[in-house]
Amino acid sequence: MRSTIQVGTILLKQSKLMTDSFALETSPYSGNWSVVEGLDGFAVDRNIHAAGWNFLFMAGESKAMFLGALRPKKIQNALRRILEKVKQQQFNGLEVTGVVARHFLGVPYSVVTAHSRHVQQTCRLDSAEERRASQHNEASARD
Numbered sequence: 001m002r003s004t005i006q007v008g009t010i011l012l013k014q015s016k017l018m019t020d021s022f023a024l025e026t027s028p029y030s031g032n033w034s035v036v037e038g039l040d041g042f043a044v045d046r047n048i049h050a051a052g053w054n055f056l057f058m059a060g061e062s063k064a065m066f067l068g069a070l071r072p073k074k075i076q077n078a079l080r081r082i083l084e085k086v087k088q089q090q091f092n093g094l095e096v097t098g099v100v101a102r103h104f105l106g107v108p109y110s111v112v113t114a115h116s117r118h119v120q121q122t123c124r125l126d127s128a129e130e131r132r133a134s135q136h137n138e139a140s141a142r143d
Helices: 016-021 041-050 074-091 127-143
Strands: 010-013 026-030 032-037 054-067 094-104 107-120
Touching: 016 127, 026 054, 032 127, 054 074, 074 094, 074 107, 107 127
Parallel strands: none
Antiparallel strands: 010 032, 010 094, 026 032, 054 107, 094 107
């Protein structure tokens, strides 16, 4: 598992489509999620658009907080909680948009924020049912 998550990090659900169609170098992160190596959201967006697909950005952010200073393991745990939220929404991507250490009454805490991203062919966001069916079809094709 990768230990250095920072603002701009892109995570994508592992799939044959992501690796074959978009020429993205990824490394496994957690479960069926991979980290895109060496590219930020803008560069990933350019690669996906060059292949004729869209990389949609969702406006609502997901947050996870934890007590204490920024430590790689705590950031990973916070990101796992965020990935669970994204999984429920059937999105296939995530962009880390904030990793911040703060204090309240002298007690340190940290906040990790991220926005869901989704790769699909059309420029109009598919419904949750369509996203679920698409991911199911891709999983069936791998088996």
